[in-house]
Amino acid sequence: MKNTSPRILVVSGEASGDMYAAELIKEIRKHLPSTHFYGLGGEKSRLAGMEIIAEMTALSVVGFAEVLQKLHKIKAVFNKILSVSSSLRPDAAILIDYPGFNLRLAAKLKKIGIPVIYYVSPQIWAWGAGRIKTIRRNVDMMIVLFNFEEEIYKKADVPVFFSGHPLAGMVKTDPVRKAAFIQHNRIREDLPIVTIMPGSRRKEITALLNPMLESCAILNEMLAGKVQFLLLQAPGIPFKMFQDRVYSYGLDIKILYGYNYEALEISDFALVASGTAALEAAILEVPMAIMYKLSVLTWMLLRIMLKIKYAGIVNIIADREIVKEFLQYDIKPERIAGYAYNVLSNRTAAAVIKKELRRIKESLGSQEAIPRAAEAIAELIDKKRGKNGLRE
Structure with missing residues (x-):
């Protein structure tokens, strides 16, 4: 043989x-x-x-x-x-x-x-x-x-x-990791934490990062500065691409690389690009706003071809809107900030979303x-x- x-x-x-x-x-x-x-x-x-x-x-x-x-x-x-x-x-x-x-x-x-x-x-x-x-x-x-x-x-x-x-087994909580992450990044546990995940590709980051940061700027004002922001940098995307935009909005945002799960684990809310990030946030039971923007041509074609009501896999699995979606022309920072504010300031609303996300996690096998x-x-x-x- x-x-x-x-x-x-x-x-x-x-x-x-x-x-x-x-x-x-x-x-x-x-x-x-x-x-x-x-x-x-x-x-x-x-x-x-x-x-x-x-x-x-x-x-x-x-x-x-x-x-x-x-x-x-x-x-x-x-x-x-x-x-x-x-x-x-x-x-x-x-x-x-x-x-x-x-x-x-x-x-x-x-x-x-x-x-x-x-x-x-x-x-x-x-x-x-x-x-x-x-x-x-x-x-x-x-x-x-x-x-x-x-x-x-x-x-x-x-x-x-x-x-x-696979994310059901890969996304895990770890008390030791969580404590070390908080200490290393000097994160205050008495203030809410919002994590920003604008995607892993330059095109989607270019489309989503500015409206995400603008939403955070409005939210920061609504909460009188009593909020913390974490921005997750994807592999292959230069730090400067994030730094320049963050600086232009005058926000105190920690830009992190390679700490997706640690950041989400301690987050109270997340702004995420539709895709894997939304599922990662769901597994860690983080209330979120799902955002996505495409070229006008691509958007028009998808509107014709799509057979589903939702863009985010979290809502697709549930077959109802568990978390809000802000897509294409609906990406309005004032509305996004308002939704985030309502979740952060209403523990009951946040608890309901977390319970629904737990069900999504259980369905993943x-x-x-x-x-x-x-x-x-x-x-x-x-x-x-x-x-x-x-x-x-």
Whole structure:
């Protein structure tokens, strides 16, 4: 019997995907220790031991308009991944989220006989339901994070595995960590804390940071300065991009890097870009305002295509508005500050929101989501390698 080490292609195009990729790599290695991982990713994947053949920062886009601007670069990365994979012939590809890129890649990989595992389902329940036919043709296993997604794929006869959401196990409270964070950053526990999370990509930060800071300036006046602000800096975004804007608003804001969970853990309220940050805040039961802004073209197209009432995953899961959403033309700092003030000054209202967020957290499934997904992936790869006469 031929004995070769497994090879796995991993493709993640965004910060959250890079985080999940890193954790999956660590867990898969417990089952397949000598596996060689390569692909598209960021710093977290690199640190987990993956060979980066293309940097995900080159593909960071928000909306249709920006995709068109970077199309040449996106195609070059796509072709490089395909070329390297045609040569290396990996035992499987793990494609994480990033559907505009990854669904096309899945079709090409399937044609050359590479099994495709898709982690984090495209939001077919929000728009583009027809994509499920493409998924059925090209994906060997769809790993979903939300239990309602499992039923959708079962009905469509797509091989599906519900792992639970990885954040349920990754976002944890720690009394020792909390105390050290408070002391190190000289945070007062007698004043409310508002955390600002404007996103992980330059485009969304450019769109959201100013209105977030303006909202904070108004809130600061409403609370007579008796409030503290924390601003979380995303990987790959220069400190100066935040510093200049904060300075222009004259606010006393602590800009922090790498302390997302510590900051949220002690927060009374958060201003967050719609996406992973909202779910992180929900798991830590932080009342929030969800904000998002796109180019006019992208916004118009989405308004036509979307089948859902809400933009924030917290409200989508609940199927009702648990926390307020301020999107596109509704991003009005006076209203946002007013909502934050009402939550901060009304303990009953805050307690109701926290209770609802606790239910969201409980719906996310096991805290062992990544180990469960890794085991399912390893079993599929081992099974396919066995058929080909290969074993590690």
